[in-house]
Amino acid sequence: MPEIGRVVKVLRGKDEGSYAVIVGIVDDRFVQIVDGDKRRFDQPKKKNVLHLEMQPVVSHEVTDSMRETGRVTNAKLRFVIQKAVQGKENDCG
Template identity: 70%
Template sequence: MDARPQIGQFVKVLRGKDEESYAVIIGIIDDKFVLIADGNKRRFDSPKKKNVLHLELQPAISQEVTNSLQDSGRVTNAKLRYVIQKFAYAKGE
């Protein structure tokens, strides 16, 4: 698994008020920072800038999110909520 974050990758937030929640990377700023959204508190239009060190990169990447971003440059909040819910359920959480 590539240690660098990728668009569409699931992350677990380790620091901050969203601690212990899951989100999806929707943008990469540089080596240190990414933009994450969960479609709920963090909408696609106002993603959270997070230090990669404060995230636990999950081995899964959502093709739905990746494809959506490649096709239209955006992804719906409903889709983000859906893929995160599915991912968390698959992990048994």
């Protein structure tokens, strides 16, 4: 189930194979994602949830920041994604 702060892998589109974080839920089919790098917090991408693979990682840093200030820094987003991807690589290896 999509939730704010969840790390996702993009399965479709030009960003296919990259990771992002959900920062907004539009409705039951669409969410807003950002990666802090190419896709900054100020310009979230609207994506169909069917085109995303939900990862088991939910960043409490992102959810807390969104709840308190309504935004999150791009550096924090990059850090969260990097940590999630490294954790995934460690699980496989």
